[in-house]
Amino acid sequence: MKILVGVKRVIDYNVKVRVKSDNTDVDLSNTKMAINPFCEIAVEEAIRLKEAGIATEVIAVSVGSSASQEQLRTAMALGADRAILVEAEGTVEPLNVAKAFAKIMAQEEAGLVILGKQSIDSDNNQVGQMLAALTKRPQGTFASNVTVDGDSVSVTREIDGGLRTIKLALPAIVTTDLRLNEPRFAKLPDIMKAKRKPLDNTSFADLGIEVKQHIQLDKVEAPAARQGGVKVGSVDELIQKLKDEAKVI
Amino acid sequence: MATLLIAEHNGTELAPATLSALTAAQQIGSDVTVLVAGADVKAVADAVAQCAGVSKVLLAEGDSLAHDLAENLSELVMSMASDYSHIMAPANSVSKDTMPRVAALLDVGQLSDITAVLSGDQFQRPIYAGNAIATVTSKDATKVITVRAAAFDKVATTGGSATVESIAAPEANSHSSWVSDELSKSERPELTAAERIVSGGRGVGSAENFALVEALADKLGAAVGASRAAVDSGFVANDLQVGQTGKIVAPSLYMAFGISGAIQHLAGMKDSKVIVAVNKDEDAPIFQVADYGLVGDLFEVLPEMTEKL
Ligand SMILES: Cc1cc2nc3c(=O)[nH]c(=O)nc-3n(C[C@H](O)[C@H](O)[C@H](O)COP(=O)(O)OP(=O)(O)OC[C@H]3O[C@@H](n4cnc5c(N)ncnc54)[C@H](O)[C@@H]3O)c2cc1C
Numbered sequence: 044m045k046i047l048v049g050v051k052r053v054i055d056y057n058v059k060v061r062v063k064s065d066n067t068d069v070d071l072s073n074t075k076m077a078i079n080p081f082c083e084i085a086v087e088e089a090i091r092l093k094e095a096g097i098a099t100e101v102i103a104v105s106v107g108s109s110a111s112q113e114q115l116r117t118a119m120a121l122g123a124d125r126a127i128l129v130e131a132e133g134t135v136e137p138l139n140v141a142k143a144f145a146k147i148m149a150q151e152e153a154g155l156v157i158l159g160k161q162s163i164d165s166d167n168n169q170v171g172q173m174l175a176a177l178t179k180r181p182q183g184t185f186a187s188n189v190t191v192d193g194d195s196v197s198v199t200r201e202i203d204g205g206l207r208t209i210k211l212a213l214p215a216i217v218t219t220d221l222r223l224n225e226p227r228f229a230k231l232p233d234i235m236k237a238k239r240k241p242l243d244n245t246s247f248a249d250l251g252i253e254v255k256q257h258i259q260l261d262k263v264e265a266p267a268a269r270q271g272g273v274k275v276g277s278v279d280e281l282i283q284k285l286k287d288e289a290k291v292i
Numbered sequence: 293m294a295t296l297l298i299a300e301h302n303g304t305e306l307a308p309a310t311l312s313a314l315t316a317a318q319q320i321g322s323d324v325t326v327l328v329a330g331a332d333v334k335a336v337a338d339a340v341a342q343c344a345g346v347s348k349v350l351l352a353e354g355d356s357l358a359h360d361l362a363e364n365l366s367e368l369v370m371s372m373a374s375d376y377s378h379i380m381a382p383a384n385s386v387s388k389d390t391m392p393r394v395a396a397l398l399d400v401g402q403l404s405d406i407t408a409v410l411s412g413d414q415f416q417r418p419i420y421a422g423n424a425i426a427t428v429t430s431k432d433a434t435k436v437i438t439v440r441a442a443a444f445d446k447v448a449t450t451g452g453s454a455t456v457e458s459i460a461a462p463e464a465n466s467h468s469s470w471v472s473d474e475l476s477k478s479e480r481p482e483l484t485a486a487e488r489i490v491s492g493g494r495g496v497g498s499a500e501n502f503a504l505v506e507a508l509a510d511k512l513g514a515a516v517g518a519s520r521a522a523v524d525s526g527f528v529a530n531d532l533q534v535g536q537t538g539k540i541v542a543p544s545l546y547m548a549f550g551i552s553g554a555i556q557h558l559a560g561m562k563d564s565k566v567i568v569a570v571n572k573d574e575d576a577p578i579f580q581v582a583d584y585g586l587v588g589d590l591f592e593v594l595p596e597m598t599e600k601l
């Protein structure tokens with residue numbers, strides 16, 4: 044079974060984003076970029092399934108600018124066998140990303156697609172579910188455990204009230220939550236080897252997808268800043284302030 | 293055109309997030325129909341019918357809707373989608389699972405987690421863990437929207453007199469099935485509905501030590517929350533995680549013990565009315581958002597505070 048994993052290039056999670064002074068967007072110039080943390084978890088899960096003899100091939104797919112090659116190389120250093128870049132400039136909307144994945148999923152006859160549940164830049168949490176709908180396949184979102192068993196997969200999901208396990212017929216789409224696994228670090232020899240692994244370039248036009256704009260970005264602003272408060276010296280003072288000043292207890 | 297809102301409930305009770313999403317739905321200006329879907333949810337539908345500003349309640353009951361499977365629930369929503377210009381739901385683990393499916397089936401984009409309604413097609417939503425606020429316009433005929441409940445006031449649970457109309461549940465799909473649930477049981481208030489929250493982070497140190505956090509929470513009638521580090525370390529269950537990728541809360545009082553204040557955590561609680569931080573590191577970033585900061589050892593502060601309240 045082939046596994047497709049999504050890899051998105053995003054701002055490093057330790058970096059606090061700045062808003063451009065003209066409010067047209069955020070400013071990502073000279074910003075440290077990385078694989079979206081949830082995608083890293085997806086890559087790790089796919090590699091583990093290959094190591095367990097369940098997956099035959101792991102294909103990393105990114106939709107984005109040519110700079111995303113860097114993140115695809117990282118995915119291959121971690122263990123993906125090859126990569127596909129759907130080259131596109133600017134922000135690509137989730138539905139368009141899902142359409143690209145649907146095409147590639149069909150072309151590759153992938154048995155499982157593992158994507159991050161959300162990317163930490165646009166915070167949409169949509170692509171996996173949209174891909175499942177477009178391909179008429181079942182979905183297991185926010186996964187904290189994935190067990191493939193023959194032609195089905197059991198997925199334990201993190202839901203608002205706790206955990207829920209569902210069973211899906213393959214092919215299926217899984218999106219990762221934080222506790223699915225702890226991603227490994229790439230080793231230097233593997234980083235060297237990854238440079239020679241195949242990375243194919245394609246585009247929306249090549250895939251026969253008409254890119255539509257659904258949501259227009261009008262303006263980006265910094266949130267209202269919270270005023271830092273005061274330091275209190277003791278528990279007694281804290282209780283007094285909460286009672287008399289803030290009136291919340 | 294009308295707006296369809298999918299109610300959030302736990303099978304027996306209407307979740308307060310629905311009341312906040314109703315405010316957002318009403319700001320669009322059309323009639324609001326609320327869909328209540330589940331196995332046996334007549335009581336929830338009756339409660340929704342009483343809520344202020346609800347025009348109609350659709351009640352769909354059936355086995356296929358018992359466990360919120362997105363494949364079945366999206367099928368149900370699709371069966372009525374053409375009647376609505378806006379399809380909305382409070383952002384929760386069911387709607388996050390289901391709504392993008394609905395959007396894709398309609399070939400439209402989705403607006404996730406909106407925090408303001410500017411007009412029928414223009415909205416605001418946080419991006420980059422809330423470090424930027426985007427104003428966006430939907431170009432689609434049907435707008436599929438999830439609503440950040442913490443950003444909207446709740447409508448009154450009385451004063452309405454909508455009719456409840458039963459509709460058929462969809463057939464169960466053949467590709468996915470429910471196996472089991474492992475739900476957290478707690479007598480404490482639910483995190484996203486609580487007026488007060490006492491949270492613990494890695495600094496709490498162990499699951500046993502979390503009893504100190506719980507004791508203060510119980511004294512205050514508060515919910516218990518946690519940072520990702522506390523959940524990952526196994527101190528508490530996953531459903532207590534507050535943050536960018538966990539629950540978004542905005543209580544009157546949020547108290548953080550042994551939490552450093554990473555941007556991902558702040559994303560989930562920085563709209564709380566009053567924030568208290570207790571941390572032994574005076575430079576911890578959490579102090580930058582705290583109204584009241586106490587530099588100290590949580591193992592001394594927590595018991596002292598619980599005792600003195
Ligand atoms: C993709 C992604 C998503 C994430 N989503 C979330 C999320 O939704 N929510 C979330 O919380 N995090 C999230 N994180 C993790 C986040 O980046 C931080 O790692 C996490 O919030 C840290 O938790 P913490 O503050 O408990 O631990 P730490 O950062 O380790 O802080 C512990 C604090 O406890 C203090 N302390 C220790 N002992 C004591 C004591 N005895 N008394 C008083 N203070 C003490 C220390 O001074 C320190 O400040 C996410 C990360 C990623 C990459």
